[in-house]
Amino acid sequence: MKFVEPWARQRLSFLLEKSASRESKMWRIYVPKKPSSQDTDISPAQRDEAVRWLTEVHSRLQLYPETLVLAVSILDRFLAPIKARPKYLRCIAIACFFLAAKTCEEDECVPSLKELAASSSCGCSPSEILRMERIILDKLNWDLHTATALDFLHIFHAMVLSCRSGFLNSMLGLNCSQHLTLLTRRLYHCLADHTLMQLRGSMLALALITLELETCCPDWLALTIKLLRKAQIDSSELIWSRELVARSLSTLRASLPPNTVYIYHPLQQDPTLPSCTLGIVEEMEVDEFYDGIKRLYNEDTTTTGQEGAAAAVGAITSGGGGLGVCSVVLSRQEGSSSPCPPLQPVSTT
Known part of the structure; x- marks a missing residue:
């Protein structure tokens, strides 16, 4: 299902608000x-x-x-x-x-x-x-109705598609249902990890979908900020949640069979994004952005935990728009030891 019309986006916002209200009462x-x-x-x-x-x-x-x-x-x-x-x-x-x-x-x-x-x-x-x-x-006082992580995953996924319709086919070669099935199976894995029980369903779903966006969408940071605003979630809480979820999902990847086939798929630049030239990047506060993202990815060993999260919050919330996102993407590419993105396992089913 595609949500591209304004009324559909309003419907998604209403569903998100209703689910968040129910979650706050039950969680x-x-x-x-x-x-x-x-x-x-x-x-x-x-x-x-x-x-x-x-x-x-x-x-x-x-x-x-x-x-x-x-x-x-x-x-x-x-x-x-x-x-x-x-x-x-x-x-x-x-x-x-x-x-x-x-x-x-x-x-x-x-x-x-x-x-x-x-x-x-x-x-x-x-x-x-x-x-x-x-x-x-x-x-449970005969009250079983609650907003689950899957409810929020459906809503956030539809919101992403309303902003970037068609990016799944171009980036991953998956249709909407196939991609949502992939995310749902990851959610199953997270549900069986008691260390993630400290996360609300909305936080777990948002962490899952933003981690996925980071691997396949060039402007993932802009989309993440947009989802944060829609959900009215604090960015430091999301950064902490992403770290927990990424750690849990790493055990899922480690459990893949030894004969798993990996195929390299280079990321493609979205033509709707503004181009980033070296002159523009120099005018932006690249150091401030890169410092926060570097700590988020544990590249700076002197800062960990809440300090790294706070630094990353500064990077995400300072400056905005397409130029800020471009500077982050370019800075991470310059600081990377390899020009290739990480290889992803390909399902044979």
């Missing part, structure tokens, strides 16, 4: 639980394993992506305020999955409890799943 700061030697509570690692297991169940049943993402959201909301024994984890997880399926799927696509218990190998009976379902609903 709670994640507080890691203290590790215990006793088998009295579910550890973060056990939670991640349960999410990966739900992802496998979801793949076998071929349900909507919204079902899996909502199931993980329900699971995290339920586990946050309570202590539950690990032996009950799969029963809790499959009950959350069943609730999400009944919320997101068409009635004829919702698996029966008997089918779900058998196909998932959860180790509990349909009656046990029903009892757990009632416990979860009571704990």
